[in-house]
Amino acid sequence: MKVHEYQAKELLAAYGAPVPKHVVCKTADEVGAAFDQLSNGGGAVVKAQVHAGGRGAGQLMGYADKLGGVKFVPTKEKAKTVAEAMLKHSLKTKQTGPEGQKISTLIVQADAEPAKEFYVGMVLDRSVGLPMVMASAEGGMDIEEVAAKHPEKILKVHVAPETGLLPFQAQKLAFDLGFSNEQIGSVVKILMALSKVYFEKDASIVEVNPLAVTKKGDVVVLDAKIDFDDNATFRHKDVQALRDMGEENPTEIRAAKASLNYIQLDGNIGCLVNGAGLAMATMDIVNHHGGSPANFLDVGGGVTAENAVEAFRIILSDDKVKAIFVNVFGGIASCARIAEALVKAGREVGFKIPVVVRLEGNEVEKAREILNSVKDELPAIRVAKGLTEAAKLVVELAK
Amino acid sequence: MKVHEYQAKELLAAYGAPVPKHVVCKTADEVGAAFDQLSNGGGAVVKAQVHAGGRGAGQLMGYADKLGGVKFVPTKEKAKTVAEAMLKHSLKTKQTGPEGQKISTLIVQADAEPAKEFYVGMVLDRSVGLPMVMASAEGGMDIEEVAAKHPEKILKVHVAPETGLLPFQAQKLAFDLGFSNEQIGSVVKILMALSKVYFEKDASIVEVNPLAVTKKGDVVVLDAKIDFDDNATFRHKDVQALRDMGEENPTEIRAAKASLNYIQLDGNIGCLVNGAGLAMATMDIVNHHGGSPANFLDVGGGVTAENAVEAFRIILSDDKVKAIFVNVFGGIASCARIAEALVKAGREVGFKIPVVVRLEGNEVEKAREILNSVKDELPAIRVAKGLTEAAKLVVELAK
Amino acid sequence: MSILVDKNTRVITQGITGSEGSKHTNLSLEYGSNFVGGVTPKKGGMMWKATSGKELPVFNTVAEAVAKTGADASMLFVPPGLAADAIMEAADAGIKLIVAITEGIPVLDMAKAKRFLQTKPDCRLIGPNCPGIITPGQCKIGIMPGYIHKPTEPGKTGIGIISRSGTLTYEAVFQLSSMGYSQSTCVGIGGDPIIGTNQIDLLKMFEEDPGTEAILMIGEIGGDAEERAAAYVAQHVKKPVAAFIAGKTAPPGRRMGHAGAIASTSAGTAKEKVAALEKAGIAVAATPADLGDAVQRAIAAKKK
């Protein structure tokens, strides 16, 4: 689960990290008032709150001037103009996808122009099953790029999950990053806050990027990102409250309600599969034979007929979809049950586009009989025998 | 640092343990009002709040009837009578010493007569450097007695300090103690609360004794004891606030203010020593030669002349003291400095009883010269050469 | 021969009275596994009745179950919020093999449980978020469909399978059995970021198992376990190895069903993994329809 920059910074501040003052705004007028409150004669920064990264380098879609999601404003008037533009135009960044992201929340932040930018973050190191802090004096840029090109510029420290980051580890990192004696205290505070948020709130990523040294020499969290472990939000009511449904794909939310694991893509072949691995592999085989999947959809092992029908509705709600690929390996679950659900779906939803079905495993013969019996009633259903045959067929039909 | 039963129970309750309702009272009238609030037609229990254990089997000193520090009262009148008696008479138990302990606080507790009593406690197992939970179905009695006579009746589980008691450990203990399925939940709550208080508040002992099953079958903390690690109270303002100076020896409080480690005993030979081990050994050698130490007093390695003088004042404030034994091994600290302090003390405080001095180590010759030079001015000071000689002399002089 | 489990393995089910625990204990019993009891706190003392009529004793704690039944393995169906604790309980009670089926365990719970397991060197965890482990014809601990598997006859060899995915494993087993390849042991290692037993642990065991002829490793995007496994194969594995990676078309930054199946723009991608596997001389299947053929190619290549 993702949260906004301002939520991440407020959480870090609650754990003791120094964060520049900000005011959360929903309208241009609020932005103007916040400017008066925070500018202190020297201007302020207006920042669009969307879940996607790369806001600074992004561009408001359909806006005449060059303007992304982060802008220094010297005057109240400019603050309001910028805010109006941001609230009106969607923001496109390298992470939003081509359709961009609507902006409904802004923050006005006290100006804290960085003299130097660092990166600190905490993630899981899957290779050893331990969280680790990563830190680099090359901040303000994409840390994955730094990791790929200059791995030696990234310091890594593993952290025991029972203790969290130990004070000496934080202090050593701060010294090793080259901070001055006066700055060590603030850096340690930020690192300890990072670790506390990570462990106490079950985060999966906590990043401060940049951790900035301002021109005055102060050390602050200038931008922050926190993702939470979806499996653990059940025990954090406060984290649940940070969720902004407006940032999420409405179809994916709808699918989740039916216990379906659905991710929208931009192809034209809808996929309905049981099992996450097979669902990915189904997308891959479609792609392998020249097709383009419209979605990832894992209906899971224990899918009910009702949810399977909802799955078809969801796939069909995407206008781009020209054909559907049902790929099910009946393990414990019976193929016959899937076939029945398919018939139910066809009757309730109606199939106006071809549905290629590949079933294998438990009770596959009975399933084929069921589908054969409705051949005339639901002619859109095409039963394929092998996986390759099915993939080729659905690619062909979607053309 | 010790706290009262009601404070221990309120802390455990804050961490989720089921505790019978109680009201803290300072007067008999308050006890009467609390009785009305809690008795619910069935009486209540009045319990004296003193830091010593063994209250139930104790006796109010100078009170005609048999009455200890814990009493079931069937009526409001009886509650008030009992309260008046407790607040007027000191309570003597096997832990208070012969002088007893004045009672200034009472609680009235909702009646929760136990059908069965258990013991659960958490302490450090020094042999492995790990905290452990001890639990026994033989509750309500002195656990050390159970441990000595029936060690097999005590369950022990070591607890990792980084994680605290794990839920499965608590659950296993609860089952192994023989609780019913309905009771397991409450017992687990008590055990987890025990561990949380221990770790989050730096306790050195947390005991629930008895953990009672009431006649209704409810599981509750009927009595509790918590000691805190004196070295860690600096980081727990809430724990500091629980300290009741009225329960502590005023002389010991006074000594602590002068950085002196002083414990009052009931002999007649005052001891002034540097180092805790040597201070204990000095008491032992006094005892070995037939004397009786009036105190343990470690002035520490870096004692100032001022604090040394205060040490003499404290020793002399005890009327029982008939002679003083100064035993100092000058290690890094100079014996001469101790001798100077001794002279200063003699001049400022005045020695009306003999002071036997045994100095050894760093600059001992210079120290002997200093003491020799005031022989006529401070005739009470008797310099002994060996440790044995000094001990024998002070025992002789105290007779 | 086989690895980790065989007909002598004595299994209990943690969470035996729950619907999934009960269902799969039944199915595993029907397959012939030697289940000797179950654990459900507060249900201790009752008898769990299989659909076959067989009864198994239910205990309050794993320790009691081990003491009374001599169990050495556990199939774990405990809800996600309690599962890590149950894993530690099993390890503490002396269980040697814990097979954790549960999906959705918080990552930090598993991080702590993994640290706890490091203090119990005799205990091995499979999963969590996995279909389980099966030695065909001998012992099934998990939710995989038993009937698709082909037992390896005494004295013969079969294919060992290591997989991060459930249905994809069934697909592979089905293809292999159809082609006449039996399996030695199939292990679902789980789709979570933190798992108890990884590819390298199992590659080592299969390499040493005389009953295993070749190894099929099914991976997916996320992490770098396949890359590390590939390096291990290049150095230490002499037997034929085939592999498949799911998620070539997965968008970066998205969690593809499994909590561990997430690639960034530059790390954990299928492309990198396939390149590493191929570099190690492993026969990589082009599509999920090619799994059995890839194994055949791997075996053929080694015979040259």
Added chain:
Amino acid sequence: MSILVDKNTRVITQGITGSEGSKHTNLSLEYGSNFVGGVTPKKGGMMWKATSGKELPVFNTVAEAVAKTGADASMLFVPPGLAADAIMEAADAGIKLIVAITEGIPVLDMAKAKRFLQTKPDCRLIGPNCPGIITPGQCKIGIMPGYIHKPTEPGKTGIGIISRSGTLTYEAVFQLSSMGYSQSTCVGIGGDPIIGTNQIDLLKMFEEDPGTEAILMIGEIGGDAEERAAAYVAQHVKKPVAAFIAGKTAPPGRRMGHAGAIASTSAGTAKEKVAALEKAGIAVAATPADLGDAVQRAIAAKKK
């Protein structure tokens, strides 16, 4: 010969710029110990000046100090609230012997630090709340007065001392030196409930050290370390052992100065300890004036 430290030991002081750290670095340098640097966070880069004029580099972290000076031992004078963290830092940085002088460290901090140290098997902690360790004539790391010690001449043997108390150890050393007994190594193990190195660890080392003729063990009330040490002596130690227990007259339930010196009515009493020691054939001193004589008696008894 000696144990743990000798003239080759390279020592740093953690907290070198503090008043106690500075004072005792000076005194230890004067004794001849090989101090090579110090650590005080935020004071890195400065030079610490000894009263002798000698200068030592100060570092921000132990890791840097180890890298730049090759230190293998640390004398720790960090305030109690930060000391456990500093112990872990030293262990993490590769220090092999940490001598923690600091008194008043919270027990749970030490419990955690001790667990951390268990992951660093090459690292040994002495203390905390101890006077330190000295191999007379070679290396003093701590606050004991150097001048009372009598070095053991090359090829000769001396007395090894293990003690929970500071001044009582000086008393013992003074008596032994006066009687002509040199010391091999004297170790103050500390007066806290949780310590890094216990009596048994050192009994083992002294037993194996050819430079140690006999062992004096000074204990006090609280815990059962002396009882366990006595059992160890009975089974494994062939050299003469003498002992003393302080606190025969200490009232139960009171903390006698040292955090670890607390006996209950039934456990950790001097009486129990003396009984255990005597049962193990150890010569127990009757009073603190009898320490040297007890060693003499122990040696004489073994010669019979």
